Amino acid sequence: MTDQPLNAIERMATVKQERLNARLKQRYNRERRFKAYGIASITGGLAFLAILLITIFSQGIPAFQSSFIKLDITYDPDALYIDDASDPEQLRFADFDNAVRQSMLERFPEVSGRNDTRELMSLISTAAGYTVRDRLIANPDLLGQTETLWLMADDDLDLVLNGTIDRNLPSDERRVSDLELEWIDDLLANDDIERRFNTTFFTRGDSRDPETAGVWGAVVGSFYTLVVTLALSFPIGVAAAIYLEEFAPKNRLTEIIEVNINNLAAVPSIVFGLLGLAVFINFFGLPRSAPVVGGLVLTLMTLPTIIISARASIKAVPPSIRDAAMGLGASKMQVTLHHVLPLAMPGMLTGTIIGMAQALGETAPLLMIGMVAFIVDIPQGFTDAATVLPVQVYIWSDSPERAFIAKTSAAIMVLLGFLALMNLLAVLLRRKFERRW
Incomplete structure (x- = not known):
């Protein structure tokens, strides 16, 4: 059972x-x-x-290399239409392109006819004449003499050498003709073409010709813009965070301010560009496409990020630090400035650099204030016309020239390098100022 x-x-x-x-x-x-x-x-x-x-x-x-053609340049006064190399007025109107043309025709004496000459000159960059001019300005004694120069080649020649243009395609499907390929092969066979590191990419501004386009103008414009952004956003953001976290009374007004700050961090960046266009340019009359305006717009965009990160850093400071300082007789201001702020500074710096990195990669708000303009000259100040690296990438990516594809990718590499350095700086600053309790 x-x-x-x-x-x-x-x-x-x-x-x-x-x-x-x-x-x-x-x-x-x-x-x-x-x-x-x-x-x-x-x-x-x-x-x-x-x-x-x-x-x-x-x-x-491929954008970090450029091709140069070796030519014997004759500084013929009759071909240049000058008789005094020290006269700036004559040099201004001298035909240095003619000197380059004569040198190319001497190098290829079999070329005749206008069309063949035009194709031959398409192998050399339009900047070659400026190189010859600079040489004569630096050495006026060269007038009437001949010297060997390495002049920059056209971007199509670069595309042939790096394989971007497939020379096996039919002639009607590629930019370079069969005759131009023969001339390129002849130059290569005689070691008259040399590949060098493209210093022009890092020393010049934008250009219509891919072989002479550089990012230095955009780099300088980005630097000026970020200086303005940092000079305004960091002190204002930290001060606002300290006030809201340590001194502001907890009432309906401060709650509304906190909610708006959190909402502003999620506002699309182009809205800040529209605000900058309406206020800074149309109302205050600041110059369009200037780093000072770009810095002001990016300051408005990064302030919510900096304030939120700074408040989080202040909250992370243990209350015992405040209680101990106040127990020793320190005032509220002394507690904040001498104890809370130093301990929260690593997090504040990290948030600020992250916000600056975000500002460095922004394009939409800067397009609204005119920083999409074609800028050749290197900006010399905060009010000069300038562009920035993300906008430069946008401009080059929209260009029909195939050589700008490599320029676009190279500019992205430079931008990624800047972002990596800024994040590395954030890590180093955090380790340097971090305090343990």
Whole structure:
């Protein structure tokens, strides 16, 4: 009689144990699947990031090299239409392109006819004449003499050498004709073409010709813009965070301010550009496409980020620090400035640099204030017309010239380098000023 209930209890226990084991197995299977999904998503994200970086670098590396053609330039007074190389007025109207043209025709004496001459001159950059001019200005004694110069080649020649233009395609499907390919082969066979590091890319501003276009103007414009942004956003953001966290009364007004600050951090950046256009340019009359206006617009955009990060850093300071300082007789201001602020400064600096990195990569708000203009000259001040690196990337990516594809990728590489340096600076500053308690 007693064995039957015991067997029933054992069977029920066995069933419960089997159900428990089944549920545990399902739970473990879900955990393994979740882990697998997480690993797959991370792996996929890293793979796409690697593909993106490889694509950018593979397309951008050719922009760091440029081709030069060796020519014997004769500074013939009759061809240049000058007789005094020290006269700035004569040099201003001298035909240095004619000197380059005569040198190319001497190098290829078989060329005749207007069309063939035009194709021959398409191998040399339009900046070659300026190089010859600069040489004569620096050495007036060269007038009437001949010297060998390495002059910059056209971007199409670069595209042929780096394989971007497939020379095996039919002539009507490529920009370079068969005759131009023969001249290029002749120059290569005689070592009259040399590949060099493209210093022009890092020393000049924008240009209509890809081979002479550079990012230095955009780099300087970005520097001036970020200086204005940092000079305004950091002190204002830190002061606002200290006031809201340490001194502001907790009432309806401060709650509305806090909600608006959090909402402003999510506002699309182009809205700040419209605000800058309406207020700083139309109302105050500040110059369009100037770093000072760009800095003001980016200050409005980065302030919410800096205030939020600064408040989080202040909240992270233990209350015991405040209580100990006030127990020793320190005032509220002394507690904040001498104890709370130094301990919160690493987080504030990190948030500020992250906000500055975000500002460095912004394009939309700067387009609204005219920083999309074609700027050739290097800006010399905060009120000069300028552009910035993201806008330069946007301009080049919209250009129909194939050589600007490499320029665009190279400019992105420079921008990524700046962002990496700013994030590295954030880490170093955090380690330097971080205090443990």
